[in-house]
Amino acid sequence: TADPLITEIQPWAQSFGDGVDATPYGLPIEFESDVIRRNVPWLTADATSSINFTPIHALDGTITPQGCAFERHHSGAIELAKPDYRLMINGLVDTPLVFTYEDLERFPRETHVYFCECAANTGMEWAGAQLNGAQFTHGMIHNMEYSGVPLRLLLEEAGLDAAGDLADKWVYVEGADASSNGRSIPMEKALDDVLVAFKANGEALRKEHGYPVRLVVPGWEGNMWVKWLRRIEVTPMAVQSREETSKYTDTLADGTSRKWTWVMDAKSVITSPSPQSPITHGPGPLVITGLAWSGHGATTRVDVSKDGGKTWETARLAAPGADKALTRFYLDTEWDGEEMLLQSRAMDETGYVQPTKTQLREVRGLNSIYHNNCIQTWWVKPGGEAENVEVS
Amino acid sequence: EGGKLGLGRPALPEEVAAWNVDVLPDGTGLPVGSGSVEDGEMLFSDNCAACHGEFAEGVDNWPELAGGEDTLADADPVKTVGSYWPYLSTTWDYVHRSMPYGNAQSLTTDDVYAIVAYILYSNYLVEDDFVLTNENFLDIEMPNADGFIVDDRAETEYPMWRTEPCMEDCKDSVEITMRATVLDVTPEEEGSTEEVTEAAVTQDTSEPEEVVEEVAVIDPALVEAGEKVFRKCAACHEIGEGARNKSGPQLNGVVGRVMGSVEDFKYSKGFVAAHDQGRTWDEVSITEYLAKPRDFMKGTKMAFAGLKKEADMAAILAYLQAASE
Incomplete structure (x- = not known):
């Protein structure tokens, strides 16, 4: 029978839609209202010290829209206006300096795309398959185009002669919120690719991501990307703040803990099909897609398995992998309607191959919390539904 | 340089x-x-x-x-x-x-x-x-001072995993060993269109005139000062639209409310008894309680020393009333 959506004149084809300025700053259309950040309330005591998750199962491409990019706060997202913004550089520098927001805009600027992944992403899965959705297992990540000033330029403006030998010096960075979240960064990284950023995806940072200024520490764990950045101190040693001792350290099976595990190793996940994005169209052409990334550089290859890791085929990258940024991969395939155990496996430019959960557990045990970059398995059932599982 | x-x-x-x-x-x-x-x-x-x-x-x-x-x-x-x-x-x-x-x-x-x-x-x-x-x-010697090693992944992990990966016949068999739905701890999906609509409807039914009148009675400067004082309370108490219980009960309409009456909050014995007696929170009882919580109610779970300044007390009362609207 003929489709009335085609044979009958629809209201939207007859009269007007909204005029310009109906929404001076637009939000997604109402039909997309399920594409939102989500929280797992039992994880934390209170929303002001908590995390939510990017809806990666519902996105495509690589750039994360700011409005659905995951949030992590330690004392809530504060409102700090540009005129009230001050950035101090002190410690082992020639001249301690204070910058206003306008000062920062006068330094030579760079623009780069980087992923920001919380060290705890996938951390709830150490002991077993737990959360049923790519958003919850892998959604503590976002990928944006940042514009800002290289931290190196600000340090050079204050002068580093007073620091002497830079090889053993550190840069302590601190936020303006009540948690004053602070982290120590080795000088070598600080002078390399760290950005003091004030724009993301072309527009001002959102309040929840540190407006007006945050730190971008490419390839390194998200906790170091200090938001509402207010102070940069050159120190003779790591400060050993709460966030780099009691948290963000990885406890091994024998009870000793790794510290300074800053780099996020190569990782990938299939975003669709996945538990929140089941196959609804039945057998036939199927697009399997997902994201891959590495804190060591560019993703060079992603393999996909449909049988839980027995056999693998190499997926197509939407674009050549970029340095410390998300890469989108596709496997254009035919689905026979039978069950699949879907996995993806990333490789980066250092030749590192994303390990299985078993391999990680053999080295680290079950208590690491952080830095779980294991291969993820989705069990796609004959009806097209998918579930988070572990396989032998 | x-x-x-x-x-x-x-x-x-x-x-x-x-x-x-x-x-x-x-x-x-x-x-x-x-x-x-x-x-x-x-x-x-x-x-x-x-x-x-x-x-x-x-x-x-x-x-x-x-x-x-x-x-x-x-x-x-x-x-x-x-x-x-x-x-x-x-x-x-x-x-x-x-x-x-x-x-x-x-x-x-x-x-x-x-x-x-x-x-x-x-x-x-x-x-x-x-x-x-x-x-x-x-x-002071910290017991776990020697319990940390510097990241050693470059030695203990990377050499193992920087190898050419297997593509065919990588395993003999594959069995599912664990399923997330067995645990069932994933939150229900929120943010559906129905919920959004419901919230919009609730907003529409509020009566603006009444709100204006009520707020006008309370000194806005005092309310603002009270909001600052309330920061001492906010770790445990919520107030305002959508306020929920935290380690303390939500405080909407607390002025005039029957003591111990918030649903789903586990009160201390003292407040359960006060509830059964029908005692209500008024400006006097709130002032006494906030001045010295443990003197007012023996066994209260509220771990708060008390408000010392009279100005803070007046401000917090104004804020509790204003924020409840």
């Missing part, structure tokens, strides 16, 4: 002093001061116990600060200041800069020494007559 651009201005010594308060592991940055376990016990009870428990054992999902010795290799390690934290400087720095939660930097230097002394005591690391000072600070 980039040339200098002459941007920014020199930071004044008092500006650096105001912000540069971090304390390094070797004690650099530690101010002169002292505090006893005895004083710390009281301060901890007033400022910290609502979340961390009277004995630093932790309430709900808030961090426990004491105990957990010899558990780091167990199935569920208990990571506390005593069992895990390698440097005492971290505790002092964090309490000083970031605590109490929601009222950061409100403690004096000596208060911080006392609270840290009490946390040490609650971990059996010092005796009950101990006084912590900047002089004896570095003498």
